[in-house]
Amino acid sequence: MALFGIVGAGLMGHGIAVALARAGHHTRLHDPDPAALADLHDRVEKALELTGTSGPASAAVQDLVSATSDLDSALRQADVVVEAVPERMAVKHEVMASVEAVVPAHVPIWSNTSVLSITGIGAGMRHPERLVGVHWWNPPHLIPLVEIAPGDATNPRLVHEAEELILSLGKTAVRLQRDVPGFIGNRLQFALVREALHLLDEGVCDAQTLDTVVRTSFGLRLAAVGPMENADYIGLDLTRSILANLAPHLSTATESFPALDKLLTDGHRGRATRQGLLTWTDHRAIDVAGRLVDGIRRNLAATEAAVR
Template sequence: MTYDRIAIVGGGLIGASWAALFLAHGAHVAVQDPDPEAEARVARTLAAAWPDLQALGLAEGPVPMERLLVTTDLAEACREAEFVQECGPDRIAVKREIVAALEAHLGAAVPIASSTSSLLASDIQEGAAHPGRVFVAHPFNPPHLIPLVELVAGRATDPEVIEAARAFYGGLGRDVIVVRKEVIGHIANRLSAALYREAVHLVAEGIASVADVDRAVASGPGLRWALMGPHLTYHLGGGDGGFRHYIRHLGPTQAARWAELGSPELTEPVIAQLIAGVDAELDEYAGTDLVRARDAGLIAILQARARQGL
């Protein structure tokens, strides 16, 4: 399944990154954003993203600006759209307004994929004239580099729409997961939130600094998680007995740690402590373009994973 003409609603960080990926795969892309400065912002994102895609072998030559339209007019963006990637603000009332506006300009069969990081597809499609074509396709930032796409159907979503979306994003080289049951935050963001809750707890309780928490993740489990997830990681930690040995013999130590995990509150003192810690950590990277450093690192990791067949 491929779509030649794609409309993106919202030209911010996520929308512009999606645009880069779609353009790299030969699509004509129309980005709609009410901000008159959106065209310049999208152009800057594309200029930064295109070398990344070239490094991964996904793009050749200059950015194909002749296949890109950036407009404030939703009707113009939707005029020939075969697929819509919605990237508006993550507020349910706004999402429903966007879906209603899109339906005024789209054929009934054009899929509407929301990039929402937390909202439920069932809530977004409520009140839609054609709710069967509305679903969640959540990327991880930046979507032109990180391959994960989480597909989530709402109560009214047509199963054929999800299957077509799986084929579409898979054809873009994405690692597609179909979430079996709707839940706030889907899969990856819930996992991230669980880790971050404990990260905040460790700082709030004076157990570690912000910088040391970040180092502990990036220089420890984060390196393993870039190659395989927690279950396979613990399988290897079980030695010759694999995961069966690990979960039966070391599982109780996991349960003991679960019992000790914190549930911090984001009070003003805790927020101030976190902000001060991040500011101090940023001082260590003075003069470094962290976005470019991150993206270069992601490219290197993706290339290493490919070489290892992971």
């Protein structure tokens, strides 16, 4: 079993630790924020409950998770380093420099960046050949998919080894041939968000209606049948003709998202400020948290069947 040094013990760092420790790997987390370390084991416990792990099995996982505010002791003996710090290039560069000062050149570093370029992160490194994009989805202890991408300088052997390790956890690993911002999943996800915002800006419907349309139509089948399989299923001639008529009307916005920008200018950030695209009551916040987990669990069986 390997020892993983995890830099950043936030939402993703602790979930990645749970996914690794459940497979028997040792994990040592580092975070400069004492608050992130103080409740780490409580958060790990909650994550384990979600996976249905309890009693002695849960205690065994907890034993494999440790935390320290000292970067050196978290990483000194690590076989692999996992970076899960905030999504800003300057922070990634700063953290990579600190990590490289501690770990020998042969130790691979996995970045969990969502949308930053792996090549761009590697550009600030002494040994960019050891950097692999290994993108987990939230919550990492439940969601099967992990996307793996090389930067321009990445050693292909380390990409292969990352894939093998992720597969050995029982996860679904997909490999990108090259580094693109957003990997695959976030590109698809935010193409949908961009078009939804476009429909709002065009006054076609309100935000609640957009969610209703997705949840009661193609959202129902996405976990069972992917868009490529569906395109073949309905026929590529039909798919081509729909695109010929529709593509010219779809958003290609890259800078301006008026409805979203106005909300942000007015201080509305969504759930945290109780107003965003929708109005957030305490009840909605609790309800959404529950539906997120229940929905993922329900769809897991369908997803597993679909990728077989």
